[in-house]
Amino acid sequence: MAVSPGSETGVVTVWQGCPTFSWSSVDQAASCRIAVFASADGKITPYEGMAVMLSPVISKQIPGPALSWTLSSEESLKTGGMYAWYVQAVDASGNALGPWSNGKVFRVEVEQEVRFAGIEEMLAGKLREYGVNEETITNILSDMKSGVKEVVVRGAGRAGSKNTPDLRGVQGVESSTRTLYGLEAGASITSGTGNTFIGYRAGRFNTTGDFNTFLGHHAGYFNTTGLGNVFLGYNAGYNETGSNKLYISNSAASSPLIYGEFNNNIVTVNGQLGIGVNPSYPLHMSSGAYCSTGGTWTNASSRALKENIESLSAAEAMDALTKLNPVKYNYKVDKVDKHVGFIAEDVPDLVAAADRKGLSPMDITAVLTKVVQELRKENQEYKKIISDLRERMAKLEKK
Numbered sequence: 446m447a448v449s450p451g452s453e454t455g456v457v458t459v460w461q462g463c464p465t466f467s468w469s470s471v472d473q474a475a476s477c478r479i480a481v482f483a484s485a486d487g488k489i490t491p492y493e494g495m496a497v498m499l500s501p502v503i504s505k506q507i508p509g510p511a512l513s514w515t516l517s518s519e520e521s522l523k524t525g526g527m528y529a530w531y532v533q534a535v536d537a538s539g540n541a542l543g544p545w546s547n548g549k550v551f552r553v554e555v556e557q558e559v560r561f562a563g564i565e566e567m568l569a570g571k572l573r574e575y576g577v578n579e580e581t582i583t584n585i586l587s588d589m590k591s592g593v594k595e596v597v598v599r600g601a602g603r604a605g606s607k608n609t610p611d612l613r614g615v616q617g618v619e620s621s622t623r624t625l626y627g628l629e630a631g632a633s634i635t636s637g638t639g640n641t642f643i644g645y646r647a648g649r650f651n652t653t654g655d656f657n658t659f660l661g662h663h664a665g666y667f668n669t670t671g672l673g674n675v676f677l678g679y680n681a682g683y684n685e686t687g688s689n690k691l692y693i694s695n696s697a698a699s700s701p702l703i704y705g706e707f708n709n710n711i712v713t714v715n716g717q718l719g720i721g722v723n724p725s726y727p728l729h730m731s732s733g734a735y736c737s738t739g740g741t742w743t744n745a746s747s748r749a750l751k752e753n754i755e756s757l758s759a760a761e762a763m764d765a766l767t768k769l770n771p772v773k774y775n776y777k778v779d780k781v782d783k784h785v786g787f788i789a790e791d792v793p794d795l796v797a798a799a800d801r802k803g804l805s806p807m808d809i810t811a812v813l814t815k816v817v818q819e820l821r822k823e824n825q826e827y828k829k830i831i832s833d834l835r836e837r838m839a840k841l842e843k844k
Contacts, residue, residue: 449466449467449549450465450466451528451529451530451548451549455487455636456487456551456552456635458551458553458554459552459553461553462516462522462523462553463515463517463518463520463522464516464522464553465514465516466513466514466516466530466532467513468532468546469512470510470512471534471542471543472542474534474535474536475508475509475537476506476507476509476535477509477511477532477533477534477535478504478507478532478533479503479504479514479530479531480492480496480501480503480504480530480532480545481502481503481504481522481528481529481530482496482499482500482528482530483502483526483528484527484528485527487550487552487636489547489548489550490529491545491547491548492531492533492544492545492546492548493545495548503520503522503530506535524621525552525553525554525621526552526553527550527551527552527553528550529548529550530549531545531546531547531548532545532546533545552622552636554620568586569586572585618630618631622638623637623638623639623641623642624640624641624642625641625643625648626643626644627643627645627646628645628646629645629649630642630643630644630646630647630648630649630659631647631648632649633649633651633652634652636652636653637651637652637653637654637657638655638656639656639657640654640656640657640659641659642659642664642665643659643661644659644661644662644663645662646662646663646666647659647661647664647665648666649663650667650668651665651669651670652670653669654670654672654674654688655672655673656672656673657672657674657675658674658675658676658677659674659682660676660677660678661677661678661679661680661681662679662680663679664676664677664678664679664681664683665681665683665685666680666682666683667683667684667686668682668685668686668687670686671686671688671690672688673688674688674691675691675705675707676692677692677693678694678695679694679695679696680695680696681693681694681695681701682694682701683697684697684699685699688708689707689708690704690705690706690707691703691704691706691707691712692704700715702716703715717729730745733746733750744807746807757812757815758815759818761815762812762816763816764795765795766812766816768792768793769792769796769809770787770788771785771786772785772786772787772788773785774786789803789804795808796808796812
């Protein structure tokens with residue numbers, strides 16, 4: 446019975462906030478009831494199920510013999526909203542002549558009028574710099590003022606420049622549900638929303654995927670239904686069909702330079718990572734510390750990086766060792782793994798960090814090394830004393 450707008454198999458876009466609803470005639474119908482509901486997911490739901498969950502945003506009874514009705518400006522639907530509508534024929538006594546029609550779903554996209562306040566000449570000047578002719582400039586400004594969503598600019602590039610940008614075939618689509626720039630960018634979208642595709646054939650085969658950002662030539666090319674992806678670079682994420690992925694790359698490689706999974710809070714760097722330095726190791730700090738290919742962490746310890754170098758006395762080392770209190774513990778974020786070590790707030794000043802929130806293993810190692818050296822020295826002295834005593838006792842026994 447329901448004819449338009451909308452579809453029983455998908456979502457149809459209506460480019461106005463006050464659409465006209467039309468339906469087919471029914472024998473003995475004196476009027477028709479119309480119900481319009483907000484539809485969050487665009488799924489086709491029978492009227493009875495929809496009425497249980499929601500109240501209609503529009504509910505009207507249209508007298509016969511009318512077979513269509515248009516919303517007034519006061520009843521205008523929200524742009525970007527998705528709606529399902531139903532119609533039911535009623536006889537002269539107010540009795541239904543049959544069940545409600547199957548639901549039809551549509552999305553409202555209202556063309557927004559764009560007005561310029563003193564920038565037309567500036568924009569025109571920039572277009573002239575790129576060799577765009579006056580007729581095209583006039584048409585572009587007129588289209589933008591009237592709310593046209595797609596503009597095609599054709600020109601020869603910046604006048605007098607050898608490195609002229611090619612503006613032929615540049616396309617742009619902007620709405621409350623998507624931003625698309627580039628030839629065939631997002632060309633297959635049917636109901637995908639919240640997408641930003643910039644670049645030649647970026648998101649070319651995306652149909653129903655939502656909230657994706659593809660930036661680059663062929664970025665996200667084969668991603669058709671993925672959600673929440675971010676692909677940056679030439680061919681980035683070219684073959685990725687999943688959701689919540691991060692690709693930063695300049696090729697279609699399945700192992701991009703930077704890979705991530707937003708839903709799992711994972712970031713993988715497929716290469717060497719330098720923080721403030723051009724890296725020579727898988728992880729390299731500007732301080733000189735690094736993690737080797739074999740997985741060993743090496744602290745920066747070159748004399749060239751240090752000053753105020755003094756020898757650690759045996760007394761200082763022994764005092765610090767005496768004050769160290771080894772403990773067993775686990776971290777609050779990990780109840781399973783057990784550890785032994787020290788509490789940063791409780792260690793002696795000699796090995797304490799400035800904020801007393803962490804410890805350097807090398808500081809503890811230096812204290813232990815000095816103590817062991819001192820004990821070894823004392824041990825050598827004790828050995829000599831024992832040796833001398835043995836010699837004296839041997840001489841006494843011979844007398």
